[in-house]
Amino acid sequence: MKIGVLALQGDFAAHHRRLEELGAEVVLVKKPEQLDEIDGLVIPGGESGTFLKLLGAAGFEKLKEFVRLKPTFGTCAGAILLASEVENPKQQGLGAIDMRIRRNAYGRQIDSSIREGKLLSDLDGSGSPLEMVFIRAPKIEHVGKGVEIIAMEGSDPVAVRQGRAMAATFHPELSDDTRVHRAFLNMAREALVDGTRGVFRGGPSLSDELIRRRREEKDRS
């Protein structure tokens, strides 16, 4: 599984390191055509307006198509890029996650901070503590029905997921806790398995099919 890290600008080195530590093969993506070679993408923090400039119209369209199909994880400026609606100021979003996000929402006084939030568990929603590094962070002001909240800080959702897109307004690559990146890699792995569906003409996934065959072999012997 090859994971790309968008390396036009910003905080891509820390993601690179973290993903490699977790066993992924990492490619630094500097050209739009490299998107064709990867199974998932991380869009790092930086300045979302600058990302838009560096991508240009063609790069933006290519990225928009990518995020519809393949697992993508955006942190901070990357989360802003993935949103359907961006405020302060208004700017284009890729629309991968149905949410309204406000740039630089914490004001100048709390430019950067480290706070403790909660990673929500699918099972009971009670959540376990997670250190969160915020740097000129945006705020998720509204999410659509199809959006799952995966982490909260106080009463604010700070990490969300919709389909194959995941976004965090903080920087998990700057904390020692690896759970958020692991969740993304799991999602990318699942998408890769799903991608093999259809090999048996719209039938079960390749792994399901292999399990079924092994069962049959055992039954026969």
Ligand code: GLN
């Ligand atoms: N303030 C930046 C923006 O609006 C995001 C900051 C970050 O990525 N750390 O794009």
